[in-house]
Amino acid sequence: MSVKDRVIAIIAEQAVLEPSDVTMESTLEDLGIDSLGLVESIFAIEEEFDISVPFNANEPEASDFDISSVASIVGGIEALIAEQEK
Amino acid sequence: MKRVVITGAGTINALGRDVPETLEAMREGRCGISELEFRDVERLAIRIGGQIKGYEPESSFNRQQMALYDRFTQFALLAARQAVAQSGLDFTGALADCSGVVLGTSGGGLTTQDENYRSVYEEGKNRVHPFVVPKLMNNAAASHVSMEMNLRGPTFTVATACASSNHAMGLAYHMVRGGTCSVMLTGGSESMLCFGGVKAWEGLRVMSRDACRPFSANRNGMVQGEGAGVYVFEEYEHARARGAEILAEVVGFAMTSDASDIVMPSKQGAARAITGALRDGGIDASEVGYINAHGTGTAANDKTECAAVADALGGQADRVLISSTKAMHGHCIGGTGAIELLACIMALRDGIIAPTIGYEEPDPECALDVVPNEARETDVSVVLSNAFAFGGLNAVLALRRA
Numbered sequence: 453m454s455v456k457d458r459v460i461a462i463i464a465e466q467a468v469l470e471p472s473d474v475t476m477e478s479t480l481e482d483l484g485i486d487s488l489g490l491v492e493s494i495f496a497i498e499e500e501f502d503i504s505v506p507f508n509a510n511e512p513e514a515s516d517f518d519i520s521s522v523a524s525i526v527g528g529i530e531a532l533i534a535e536q537e538k
Numbered sequence: 539m540k541r542v543v544i545t546g547a548g549t550i551n552a553l554g555r556d557v558p559e560t561l562e563a564m565r566e567g568r569c570g571i572s573e574l575e576f577r578d579v580e581r582l583a584i585r586i587g588g589q590i591k592g593y594e595p596e597s598s599f600n601r602q603q604m605a606l607y608d609r610f611t612q613f614a615l616l617a618a619r620q621a622v623a624q625s626g627l628d629f630t631g632a633l634a635d636c637s638g639v640v641l642g643t644s645g646g647g648l649t650t651q652d653e654n655y656r657s658v659y660e661e662g663k664n665r666v667h668p669f670v671v672p673k674l675m676n677n678a679a680a681s682h683v684s685m686e687m688n689l690r691g692p693t694f695t696v697a698t699a700c701a702s703s704n705h706a707m708g709l710a711y712h713m714v715r716g717g718t719c720s721v722m723l724t725g726g727s728e729s730m731l732c733f734g735g736v737k738a739w740e741g742l743r744v745m746s747r748d749a750c751r752p753f754s755a756n757r758n759g760m761v762q763g764e765g766a767g768v769y770v771f772e773e774y775e776h777a778r779a780r781g782a783e784i785l786a787e788v789v790g791f792a793m794t795s796d797a798s799d800i801v802m803p804s805k806q807g808a809a810r811a812i813t814g815a816l817r818d819g820g821i822d823a824s825e826v827g828y829i830n831a832h833g834t835g836t837a838a839n840d841k842t843e844c845a846a847v848a849d850a851l852g853g854q855a856d857r858v859l860i861s862s863t864k865a866m867h868g869h870c871i872g873g874t875g876a877i878e879l880l881a882c883i884m885a886l887r888d889g890i891i892a893p894t895i896g897y898e899e900p901d902p903e904c905a906l907d908v909v910p911n912e913a914r915e916t917d918v919s920v921v922l923s924n925a926f927a928f929g930g931l932n933a934v935l936a937l938r939r940a
Contacts (some may be wrong), residue, residue, distance in 0.1 A: 468601075491668040492605065498665055 456526045459481065462496045463522060473490075476523040490519065498523075503532045539776035542714045543940060544883070546627070548620025549615050549866045551590035551765030551877050554618055560877075561867065561884050564892040565913050570867050571761050578733040582744045585899075587731050588763025588868025591766050606645030606669050607682060611875070613766035614679035614727035615686060622687055625770040626782060627660050627721060629688045636719050638691035639680045640710045640725030641768070642702025644872030645735060647674030647696075652734040679727050683768070691719050700832070701793075701927035702872035703767065706878070707932055708791035710771045720773050722724065725876030727766035736762065744836050750860035750869070752833035753908040755899035760834040763868020767876030785939035786886050789920075790819025796930030803839055803926050808846035811932035815922060816850070816855040819936040823854040827883040827918030830878045831908075832926045833862020833894065834869055841903040843924065848906070859916065861909040863895040873923040879935070882921040886939040889917050 457471070464471040467483040474483065480490060487509065494505050501536070505528075507517045518524040549559050552561035552570030563570065574587045595604050595612055607615070618639075622629075650673045653709025657663045672678060677695040683694040694711060696700055696706040710724035730736070739745050739762060746759035777784060792814025796807030816823060832843055840862075848855040863881050870877050881892040890913050897910035923935045 488606075488669070489602075495665070495668050 455470055459497060459526045459529055462493055462500060466493045466496070473523050474522060476521065476526070478522045491503065497529060501529060501533055503529070504538055505532065509523060540715050540717055542711050542771055542788045543774050543777050544769050544788065545772045545777050545782045546623070546625030546770030547767070547785060547880065547883065548617035548623035548624070549765065549767045549877055549880060550590060550616045551870065552590055552763055552905060552915055553867050560880055564863060564881055564884060565890055567893045567895045567912055568866060569895055570763070574731060574736065576732055576835070582733070582736055582740060584736055584740050584747055587736070587763055588746070588761065588870065589731050589859065594841045594842045596690060600771065602798055606673060608650045608673045609647070609729035610643055610727045610766070611679040611682050612649060613729060613764070614641060614683055614768060616682070617725065617727070617766040617768035617939060618683045618687065618916040619817040620721065621768045621770050621803065625772070627770065628699055630679065634688045636691050638713070638719050639683045639689050639693040639723045640706045640713070641680040641683065641724065642696045642698070642701050642704070642706035642872045642876065643676055643679060643728055643817060644697055644699050645728060645730045646676035647678060648730050648735050649732045651896065652732040655734065664849065682842070683723055685722065689723060695915070698928055698933070699927035699932050700869065700871055700874060700933045701925035701933040702875070703934055704875035704923060704925035704933035707769065707876065708793060709937055711788045711791050711935070713773050715775050722771045723768055725766065725768040726873040728871040728873035729764045730762060730871055731764045745936055746835060748774050749896050750835040750865045750892050751896040751898060752831065752865055753844070753901060753904040754897045755901035757835045757837065757840065760836055760864070761868045763869065763870040763874070765870050765874050765877055767875070767879060769879065786883050786940050787939045789938045790815040790821060790936030791934070792818050793931070793933045798930055798933070800930070801928050803842040804930060805842050805845045807930055807932050808843060808924070808926050809849040811934040812846060812850035812922065812924065815934040815936045819938070821920055821936055823851045825920040826851065826854065826922060828882070828921045829858060829860040829879050830923045831860050831862040832924045833864055835862070836863065841901070843906040843912060843926065844906050849915045855906060859909050859914065860892050860906050861892055861894040863892050865894055866923060873924060875933070879923055882923050882937050885918045885921050885935060889915055891916060891918070894904070
């Protein structure tokens with residue numbers, strides 16, 4: 453499975469949706485994921501890829517990690533994995 | 539001062555998944571204590587407990603709720619749902635604003651703590667689930683009951699070890715009696731049956747390896763249990779106006795501190811709490827028909843408790859029936875008083891006294907009628923529930939037949 457599919461699977465599980473219902477354009481709000489759901493998703497992503505996501509729940513906007521859409525999350529994870537593999 | 543009545547009851551414990559199942563087991567003197575089943579149990583010297591077997595949280599909670607609810611919170615919610623359903627109350631508008639929750643617990647989300655300490659210390663993981671804190675905090679159960687039932691008044695948790703739920707119910711009684719609240723959900727919940735929870739108790743060397751035998755001369759310690767009991771305490775006129783079924787009336791409460799020792803009980807402190815509850819309820823010792831004892835099955839508690847009852851009730855102590863149901867459901871620590879209050883309600887409503895099972899040999903230092911091994915039928919109009927905690931904190935409730 454690609455990084456994108458694995459991230460979508462995690463987000464879909466959190467949103468209690470089928471992965472096919474999660475598009476790259478979806479926002480977390482569209483998917484009904486609240487702030488607790490977000491931190492739980494980030495935890496699941498960190499476990500899945502064994503990475504550390506720089507996300508501060510106090511200031512989501514100030515974090516280096518862009519959560520504005522599924523596409524931005526996938527992009528951020530891919531970058532983190534690439535950095536880790538360097 | 540307002541009168542306070544109980545209009546709903548709920549429970550889950552080793553004897554049953556609800557009140558009828560639990561009362562049936564108490565009537566029959568059934569023992570809910572069995573071999574403990576959880577990870578690393580083979581490293582324990584104590585391997586028995588009043589564990590709730592075959593428990594399937596997924597039949598009552600969805601995946602997101604289970605991620606957020608420790609076992610002690612789940613137990614509290616299950617008991618609260620039963621209690622509210624029985625009361626027939628629906629918390630909206632002004633009633634929601636003047637109704638609250640006060641629950642006892644001692645360990646809170648101890649299973650959550652245990653699992654996560656194991657994960658970071660033993661397994662060397664450096665990341666824990668984000669809900670560890672909201673899951674383990676002692677007020678999680680009270681908060682989730684408040685959220686699920688829409689109770690928007692005073693809501694908090696009381697932690698006084700083995701007296702937690704009696705203190706909680708006493709405070710709920712005060713809040714309704716004083717007019718602060720119309721309805722309070724109250725009782726307690728505990729789930730300490732995990733490796734770390736039992737290991738800690740082992741250290742004290744007060745646990746029995748084979749059975750809990752309160753008041754019996756051959757008793758050799760306590761056996762831990764788990765579960766919850768939750769009640770609806772309602773202002774009498776409010777209950778009467780809506781034609782609610784009244785299970786019993788709460789008429790007295792007293793709390794005292796021994797101010798002497800962190801673990802050894804004191805006869806004086808316990809006797810002052812019993813006397814205080816009688817005085818608070820305007821009850822004459824001759825009216826008391828049954829006492830649900832703290833009765834832990836330890837050498838220290840049982841003889842001190844019998845001496846305290848004898849002091850507080852004087853000549854009436856020889857007549858009164860006193861039993862400990864802990865031999866059946868185990869010592870449910872911060873939830874125990876709430877589960878035991880069911881035996882008090884059964885005595886008042888059904889005239890059936892739950893027995894002290896496991897009783898084998900009379901102890902001259904516990905020379906009261908402890909209702910050994912078999913339930914007894916008798917007419918009772920006033921009952922007391924004793925709770926005497928580590929820390930020397932005592933809380934006694936008095937109930938009267940409705």
